[in-house]
Amino acid sequence: MRRLLLAATAVLILAAPALAAPGDFALEDVQMLSADAMQGRGIDTEGSADARLYILGRMREIGLEPVDQEFTFTRKNGAQVSGVNLMARIAGTRPGGKVIVVTAHYDHLGVQDGKIYNGADDNASGVAGALAVAEAFKARAPLHDVWIVFLDGEESGLRGARAFVEAPPVPLAMIALNVNFDMLSKSAKGEIYASGGSANAWVRARLEALVPMSPVILKLGHDTDADGAENNWTFQSDHGAFARAGLPWVYFGVEDHPEYHKPTDDFATIPQPFFRGAITTVVSAVRLFDEHLDSLPERAT
Numbered sequence: 001m002r003r004l005l006l007a008a009t010a011v012l013i014l015a016a017p018a019l020a021a022p023g024d025f026a027l028e029d030v031q032m033l034s035a036d037a038m039q040g041r042g043i044d045t046e047g048s049a050d051a052r053l054y055i056l057g058r059m060r061e062i063g064l065e066p067v068d069q070e071f072t073f074t075r076k077n078g079a080q081v082s083g084v085n086l087m088a089r090i091a092g093t094r095p096g097g098k099v100i101v102v103t104a105h106y107d108h109l110g111v112q113d114g115k116i117y118n119g120a121d122d123n124a125s126g127v128a129g130a131l132a133v134a135e136a137f138k139a140r141a142p143l144h145d146v147w148i149v150f151l152d153g154e155e156s157g158l159r160g161a162r163a164f165v166e167a168p169p170v171p172l173a174m175i176a177l178n179v180n181f182d183m184l185s186k187s188a189k190g191e192i193y194a195s196g197g198s199a200n201a202w203v204r205a206r207l208e209a210l211v212p213m214s215p216v217i218l219k220l221g222h223d224t225d226a227d228g229a230e231n232n233w234t235f236q237s238d239h240g241a242f243a244r245a246g247l248p249w250v251y252f253g254v255e256d257h258p259e260y261h262k263p264t265d266d267f268a269t270i271p272q273p274f275f276r277g278a279i280t281t282v283v284s285a286v287r288l289f290d291e292h293l294d295s296l297p298e299r300a301t
């Protein structure tokens with residue numbers, strides 16, 4: 001992580017007193033995680049291990065104390081697969097209360113037929129978003145404990161998220177809300193969606209308050225079958241594991257694009273101004289959820 005530290009030092013020297021702001025490293029995070037060297041971050045590969053090293057370095061640089069969670073599963077062909085989630089707690093200023101879990105999966109499709117699926121949007125962009133949230137909350141602590149969780153095995157069927165929900169680092173009853181990022185960087189229409197409001201009135205009210213604050217077009221939806229079951233994203237990314245467990249959830253992500261699940265999902269195809277705006281939106285969102293969390297109704301256990 002020396003290169004990043006040097007970059008931060010250069011910013012301080014050249015632009016003092018402007019300190020690095022949360023999200024300043026988001027583009028670089030996506031570029032690094034979606035580089036060919038990471039080999040598409042397929043679960044249980046060397047590229048995946050390299051991606052973890054990068055994420056661990058960034059977590060420590062931000063001041064987090066990462067812990068890992070290993071899990072295994074068996075593919076239909078009988079192959080045994082190992083995955084690793086990385087996570088860290090950011091202490092709230094009011095200890096002992098409700099907890100927010102921010103998730104983003106770092107795995108992608110790896111190498112297939114000799115082609116590297118770099119997964120810049122899916123989901124290096126979400127990892128960068130979760131790191132930006134961590135930076136923001138280390139700069140100004142949240143009221144409630146926030147766990148930042150980088151999940152493995154999403155592309156294999158939400159495997160990391162399911163492992164997390166089965167054995168969370170705090171009792172599931174304490175987790176008030178899951179906020180999941182999966183594909184934050186690419187939209188020809190300049191739009192990002194926030195899903196989860198249809199299942200929870202508190203979530204919907206917070207998201208409606210967020211819409212006018214968002215520098216990119218923020219739309220609510222994709223959380224019912226109104227536009228067909230295939231456009232209901234409730235179980236289509238890691239938040240699905242939390243939804244199945246009965247927890248309130250929010251998902252931020254863009255609609256599918258021509259590079260979705262293609263080897264062309266590269267850093268170079270990301271519209272950078274849109275991505276910067278989306279990062280601002282998701283960081284503001286988690287801050288808003290934290291500040292209003294005490295009004296989230298208790299759920300039946």
Ligand SMILES: [Zn+2]
Pocket residue numbers: 105122123154182183237
């Ligand atoms: Zn994804």
